[in-house]
Amino acid sequence: MNDLAGSVVGRLVSEAEALDLAQEFEQRLADSSALAFRVAYSVLRCREDAEDVAQEALSRAYRNLGRLRDRERFRSWLVRISWRLALDHCRAGRRRERREQVGADRPPVPTAEELAVASEFRERLWREIDALPEKLRIVVVLAGIEGYALREVAAVLELPEGTVKSRVHLARKRLAERLR
Amino acid sequence: MSRDCDRSREALLEVALGGEPAPHLQAHLDGCAPCRRRLEDDQRLIGRIDGELQASLELLPSPEFLPRLRQRLEEPAGASRWWPMDRLVSAAIVVALLAAGFLRLSRETVAPSAPSRAQAGAAPSTASASHEPITRSPQSHRVSTARPRSPSMAHRDPEVLVPPGQEALLRQVIEPIRRGRLDLASFPEASETVPQEIAPVVVERRELKDLGIDSIEIKPLTMAPNEEEES
Numbered sequence: 001m002n003d004l005a006g007s008v009v010g011r012l013v014s015e016a017e018a019l020d021l022a023q024e025f026e027q028r029l030a031d032s033s034a035l036a037f038r039v040a041y042s043v044l045r046c047r048e049d050a051e052d053v054a055q056e057a058l059s060r061a062y063r064n065l066g067r068l069r070d071r072e073r074f075r076s077w078l079v080r081i082s083w084r085l086a087l088d089h090c091r092a093g094r095r096r097e098r099r100e101q102v103g104a105d106r107p108p109v110p111t112a113e114e115l116a117v118a119s120e121f122r123e124r125l126w127r128e129i130d131a132l133p134e135k136l137r138i139v140v141v142l143a144g145i146e147g148y149a150l151r152e153v154a155a156v157l158e159l160p161e162g163t164v165k166s167r168v169h170l171a172r173k174r175l176a177e178r179l180r
Numbered sequence: 181m182s183r184d185c186d187r188s189r190e191a192l193l194e195v196a197l198g199g200e201p202a203p204h205l206q207a208h209l210d211g212c213a214p215c216r217r218r219l220e221d222d223q224r225l226i227g228r229i230d231g232e233l234q235a236s237l238e239l240l241p242s243p244e245f246l247p248r249l250r251q252r253l254e255e256p257a258g259a260s261r262w263w264p265m266d267r268l269v270s271a272a273i274v275v276a277l278l279a280a281g282f283l284r285l286s287r288e289t290v291a292p293s294a295p296s297r298a299q300a301g302a303a304p305s306t307a308s309a310s311h312e313p314i315t316r317s318p319q320s321h322r323v324s325t326a327r328p329r330s331p332s333m334a335h336r337d338p339e340v341l342v343p344p345g346q347e348a349l350l351r352q353v354i355e356p357i358r359r360g361r362l363d364l365a366s367f368p369e370a371s372e373t374v375p376q377e378i379a380p381v382v383v384e385r386r387e388l389k390d391l392g393i394d395s396i397e398i399k400p401l402t403m404a405p406n407e408e409e410e411s
Contacts, residue, residue: 029246037241049239055249062253118232127230144233172197175229178221 025062028074031040033058033077035145036082040171042141043125053089057082076156083138121179128178132171139164183217184208196222 036057041050043084061078068077129137139153143164146152153159188205195201201209209215343352367379 012325031250033242033246033249037245038237041239043239045236047239051245054192054241055245055252058249059252094186120235121228122232126236129233140233141237143228144237147234148230160213169197172226172229173193175195176193176225179225180222 020105022064023168025065029058032061032078033076036078038145039079039082039141040086040089041091042129042145043083049089053085054082056083060085073158076158079142079156124179125175127139128175132174136167136171139167140175143168182212185212186214188215189218192219196226197220356406 033049034056036097038049038052040053040057041047044050044053053154059076060081061074065074068074129140139157142152142153142156146156148168150161150164153168185208188208191202191205192215195205209219
């Protein structure tokens with residue numbers, strides 16, 4: 001009898017915990033889905049592939065949320081999952097050859113000439129970003145995502161703010177030297 | 181363009197990235213229009229890099245993203261869209277292991293094993309004889325007692341030495357054990373006494389000779405006084 005009661009209580013507790021996790025995840029989803037998508041997009045630069053990777057990253061995060069002891073680290077955890085999955089996706093050669101135009105989701109620039117120039121600059125910029133060492137690359141990408149709020153980037157990457165600041169500085173300097 | 185302009189090029193980029201110009205650089209900038217323009221160009225470039233990067237990443241996933249994700253999360257854990265790759269990798273590993281095992285087995289099957297040597301009545305090899313200190317009769321036969329489950333086990337079969345002529349009898353006992361059933365009643369020979377030829381012990385006749393000792397005198401042991409002190 002005690003065993004039966006214990007198993008029922010245990011099942012109820014585990015179901016309640018699962019429900020809590022699901023609710024917690026749902027609360028984080030709106031903010032986190034954009035973050036995962038942008039991180040993946042910064043590597044893949046293809047909307048569809050970035051969405052696939054972000055879906056996979058969020059799915060893994062959801063299924064392993066119970067294992068994450070410090071829930072405050074959720075964003076950094078998700079960024080790492082998304083970044084790794086996107087790199088794997090790239091390396092596995094599953095990225096589509098047809099890349100989207102980087103500026104396709106932006107408001108169009110006034111003239112065709114300006115559009116061409118802007119597009120060319122973006123392509124060069126991303127080529128140089130791709131050529132950066134990984135530790136500089138992720139920092140500059142996250143700085144772009146977070147609007148250059150270095151504290152946020154430091155929190156996401158779990159690095160000292162000074163380290164992030166110097167890496168962002170070095171990355172921007174290298175990009176400027178190559179794009180001069 | 182002066183030498184100062186060349187030297188200040190690196191420093192100008194640092195200023196464009198938000199650094200404060202050193203006094204001598206500021207003095208140079210105050211008097212050098214090309215360097216001021218270069219600084220402005222660098223500042224514009226940095227701003228453009230930052231702006232483009234932010235603009236490129238201001239994207240939001242499509243409206244179908246969240247419904248699709250929620251639907252996916254409701255699926256069982258094993259139904260991941262990426263599962264085929266995981267399974268393919270696992271299957272490839274299993275196939276590789278099976279192939280390696282098959283190759284090993286086929287190699288060992290080709291090599292001669294201990295039981296086959298015993299059946300052929302071959303003499304013991306010098307390699308195995310060197311491991312055993314017992315001196316063997318050249319007529320002794322090796323009989324494997326282990327069940328030959330697989331060729332990989334064959335080289336580890338224990339071997340026993342049996343007298344000449346008893347090999348067939350021992351095999352009659354071992355074979356049922358190998359097959360997993362031992363019924364002594366069905367092997368009456370196993371309980372029968374095997375006749376043995378015992379060679380007669382030949383003892384040579386010895387002649388006893390007198391040593392020539394007449395009598396032995398027995399005296400009590402005594403010690404001198406100074407020997408007692410020393411001890």
